[in-house]
Amino acid sequence: MGADRNHDDELLDPSFEHVMDLDIEVADPIEIGETGDGQRRIIEITSGTVSGRVDGEILPGGADYQLYRTERPTELVAKYAFETDDGARVYVENRGIRWAPPAVSERIRDGESVDPAAVYFRSVPEFETADPDLQWLTRSIFVATGVRQPNGVKLAVFRVA
Template identity: 70%
Template sequence: MADTRRDRPPEPTFEHAFDVEAEIDPAIEIGDTGDGHRRIIPIAGGTVSGRVEGEVLAAGADYQLFRADRPSTLVAKYAIETTDGDRIYVENEGIRFAPPEVSERIRDGRDVDPDQVYFRSVPSFETAPDLQWLTRSVFVATGVRMPDGVHLAVYRVA
């Protein structure tokens, strides 16, 4: 019989790291690509609070493959500047899924009930030496899409 204390992988826990409140500009519509509707959502700024404090720089975008009937794929690339002046490059890949009528409201920039939307992502970071703890763990985020922005709660997987 195996010793479960040594051969069982540890169960992950989640530690809240920080929140991102990103402001967005109107979507750039690329159009139907055969696999969905490609859109680019410019990131116009925002704030970061928690273990990381600072601002989202107006230097990024979310590259979305929107689908009303199956999960939309999201790939956001942007930068954060901390209150100490350090910069963090972020790549955040995820999916968002909701019933078709809710997805249509999201696409049209209307308010939706966050409980009707599955919005999860996996951010990764490149940054300054003082913030290397961001590069040494896996992070997951939950999100809420609002008409003029996105709120992400970012968690470190311990």
Template identity: 70%
Template structure:
């Protein structure tokens, strides 16, 4: 390869997004841990839900969303849970993200009141683990999700980054 073949000037392609899953996650009342100096720690038990898209299934009543709620900065979200596909396979999900909005909108979210989804930045990066070879695609890509808070849970649209 000569000096003119060093790929300078080659544009890196923008990633494509492929919509692959919808997760409707049902939650219970938050367990308030309290202020930690980093924000208000809350644990929100996950009680069930549904999965649709490239695979369908049921979210198991096992897991929680571990939040650090902040009014003046973004709220940190770390949800850990599992779902069972319609075919009986189990998938572990660990989903890290942030949710941000005006302080008033955040207070409404914290108190479980409805808000306009357009007023909230809510995105995450879910990672999946499974032993099912038919679902191996879940373990071989990066995923991003857009979410909305609903009165009794969250709805996530999951995209594979390609």
């Protein structure tokens, strides 16, 4: 496996299909405090948009449950929903990490703008829906790249093919 694999193997290299962009607005963090493994924060997801193969609006009521750290990657677990322009609803659970040098990480924590190239921000969103036309969201693995902004997050979501 790995480096020993040759082109005659039946395994296929993955490819990535860009399927949607999410532009998510958030409220100010609720600071829980230092819990022993990092600074626990809850950040309410208030609104936003979805565009691409799916178009719609981010619904209020979700949140990003963060374990913020400066010396190690920040753990992110966001749980929220969106409604498509056709009225279908989709639940999203997105787990990921964000890492930047400590000075950059502190600026992100304080809500300041930073150069996205200085930050590693990747996640693995999972989708649930009752809509038959959107079942393709439940049948694949997705990865996302993210950019943290002072009042929100932008995600580009890719289907692993």
